Amino acid sequence: MASIGFIGLGIMGTPMARHLQDAGHTIITSKFAIPPRQELLDHGLQFVETPKALAETVDIVILMLPDTPEVKDVLFGENGVSLGLGKGKLVIDMSSISPIETKEFARKIRQTGAEYIDAPVSGGEVGAKNATLSIMAGGTPGSFERALPLFKLMGKNITLVGDCGDGQVTKVANQIIVALTIEAVSEALVFASKAGADPARVREALMGGFASSRILEVHGERMIKRTFEPGFRISLHQKDLNLALQGAKSLGISLPNTAATQELFNNCAANGDSGLDHSGLVRALERMANHEVA
Numbered sequence: 001m002a003s004i005g006f007i008g009l010g011i012m013g014t015p016m017a018r019h020l021q022d023a024g025h026t027i028i029t030s031k032f033a034i035p036p037r038q039e040l041l042d043h044g045l046q047f048v049e050t051p052k053a054l055a056e057t058v059d060i061v062i063l064m065l066p067d068t069p070e071v072k073d074v075l076f077g078e079n080g081v082s083l084g085l086g087k088g089k090l091v092i093d094m095s096s097i098s099p100i101e102t103k104e105f106a107r108k109i110r111q112t113g114a115e116y117i118d119a120p121v122s123g124g125e126v127g128a129k130n131a132t133l134s135i136m137a138g139g140t141p142g143s144f145e146r147a148l149p150l151f152k153l154m155g156k157n158i159t160l161v162g163d164c165g166d167g168q169v170t171k172v173a174n175q176i177i178v179a180l181t182i183e184a185v186s187e188a189l190v191f192a193s194k195a196g197a198d199p200a201r202v203r204e205a206l207m208g209g210f211a212s213s214r215i216l217e218v219h220g221e222r223m224i225k226r227t228f229e230p231g232f233r234i235s236l237h238q239k240d241l242n243l244a245l246q247g248a249k250s251l252g253i254s255l256p257n258t259a260a261t262q263e264l265f266n267n268c269a270a271n272g273d274s275g276l277d278h279s280g281l282v283r284a285l286e287r288m289a290n291h292e293v294a
Contacts, residue, residue: 001023002059003058004062005061006062006064008070009040012128015131020150026046027044028048029048030047031047049079051074051075051080052083054081056084059088060089060147061091062092062093063075063093066239071105072101075091076108087113090115091116092117093116094135096120096168097118097120097243098246099168099172102138106118115146117143117144117167118164119135119136119139120136121135121155125231127155128154132155133156134156134158135159136159136170136174137158137159138163138170139164144160169247175241176244176255176258178215179237179261180257180258182282185220186281186284189202189220189224190286190289199293203221206220218279219277219278224294225294231277234265234276235275238262238265238269241258241262265281265284271284
């Protein structure tokens, strides 16, 4: 059993850290982080003053933060993690951030003698709670093997895609597919409901056909039952699609449907819905149709 540093104990990070605690690991966090939930405190969560002190205390530091600037600040800001690293240490960034900046972060961390893995996840709050996250890793094979026992406590589909940055590239690709599928399910349910069909029965019928998907199952139900409490907020999916569109620009490629879906998320944000679950994208189409699915 090990002492593991964990910074980013939010909607996703809390259940992920709890699985590590349940396996017997001691979780230590920095007071730089957001206030932890009581369930972590009840199971022995420990504190140090700064990310630097955390890196000095443990051999493995896990980050689960909202965006690239937060990761950069925790790693390289005043009293950042990088200042407490050295040979034998490992940083695992499970946030979803810029692939380009991830490669630069990895280069700087490796200069300290430590190793770096980017390992973003997919599966949302449900996957985090059930330890069924898909984990897409970028790093050396040796670092991946070292992290794998921890990954297995948090996820099921765990893949070493390539070197640092490739995990983030995979996550951006994942978020493109998820966003466009949410948009497709939203269109289908708005169409069916406006046409007078029962959207719940339409969804049930579609679940038995080629249109079946996890998103139709979970998010289609959210759209019908109007349960938009965030498992993954619209604002975070906007961030991920921004990464996709920025990457597409730098690569000289076009992602037209990604751009269109981002505009629907922007519509949601403009109408005060950025804090909703990303299944709330349907509200943008409902406004355009002047018709609610439920």
